[in-house]
Amino acid sequence: MGIYLFLVATILSFTPFFVTTNTAFSVQLNGTSSYINAGQIQPVSDHSIELWFKADILDGSIYSKDANSPNRSLYIGLLNTGILRLGTSSNGTSISYWDSPALIETDTLYHLIAIFHMNGVFEIFLNSNSYSGGNVPATTYDNSIDANFGRRADGTGYFKGIIYQTAIYSRALTSTDAFINFASGPNGSLYDNTNLVQRLKLNEGYGTTAYDTSGNNNDAALANITWTPNSYSIESSDIFQSPLKYAFIAIGFLFLAGVIRYWKGY
Numbered sequence: 001m002g003i004y005l006f007l008v009a010t011i012l013s014f015t016p017f018f019v020t021t022n023t024a025f026s027v028q029l030n031g032t033s034s035y036i037n038a039g040q041i042q043p044v045s046d047h048s049i050e051l052w053f054k055a056d057i058l059d060g061s062i063y064s065k066d067a068n069s070p071n072r073s074l075y076i077g078l079l080n081t082g083i084l085r086l087g088t089s090s091n092g093t094s095i096s097y098w099d100s101p102a103l104i105e106t107d108t109l110y111h112l113i114a115i116f117h118m119n120g121v122f123e124i125f126l127n128s129n130s131y132s133g134g135n136v137p138a139t140t141y142d143n144s145i146d147a148n149f150g151r152r153a154d155g156t157g158y159f160k161g162i163i164y165q166t167a168i169y170s171r172a173l174t175s176t177d178a179f180i181n182f183a184s185g186p187n188g189s190l191y192d193n194t195n196l197v198q199r200l201k202l203n204e205g206y207g208t209t210a211y212d213t214s215g216n217n218n219d220a221a222l223a224n225i226t227w228t229p230n231s232y233s234i235e236s237s238d239i240f241q242s243p244l245k246y247a248f249i250a251i252g253f254l255f256l257a258g259v260i261r262y263w264k265g266y
Helices: 002-014 175-184 236-240 243-264
Strands: 018-030 035-039 047-055 060-068 071-078 084-089 095-099 109-116 120-126 129-136 147-149 160-169 196-200 220-223 226-235
Touching: 035 160, 035 196, 047 060, 060 160, 071 109, 084 109, 084 120, 084 129, 095 129, 109 175, 120 175, 147 160
Parallel strands: none
Antiparallel strands: 018 160, 018 226, 035 147, 035 220, 047 109, 047 160, 060 071, 060 147, 071 084, 084 095, 109 120, 120 129, 160 196
């Protein structure tokens, strides 16, 4: 049995395939009038925004807070070139951007964690790959403006695609959070709920309210969305090019050593 586990671990480590798991529902945004109003969420220190998304077209705002142009004090969106852009501004005139080095593709599932280190830099985990850069001002939010997923707060820049779930934290997530949450999939549990401000699973399947499961009662209003039964796929090579690969190989070696000892009569 040990040699079989060893062989399976090795194959999983170096051969990409897709692991597909069904999730009850997700939110389909139509690109013209659909969005999620997350309310007046206001982390006052380092904070993180986590979500899963799949774009139908390369354009639109994935998340924004105070997006009355040019005062886009916090923005996550797609450019039509395929670039994923994060932007912040404290005054509407001095705007700092971070652009993804790899291009986003349509009809592809992405796990995104955007970390805003106040008076520091952006830190990004995209499918658990780590990046950093740009400059984040000490103040980024206008608390009188609602946070929106799927459009800018001024009613422009609608996103067309699927959002599976969202989470907002008043802390900077770690690489451990990023890896485990990515490996858990868009319908999985969060690794660490510490300082969780809002979590929308977006799997109710009915109605116009997304319920906050963080315990803070920060429910969100859904506008013109479509509930869609869906499934997701995560490429195994993304997961197994990681410490999990070595854990599987180590287990295989242990079983193999036990079998050899048994055969030798020790």
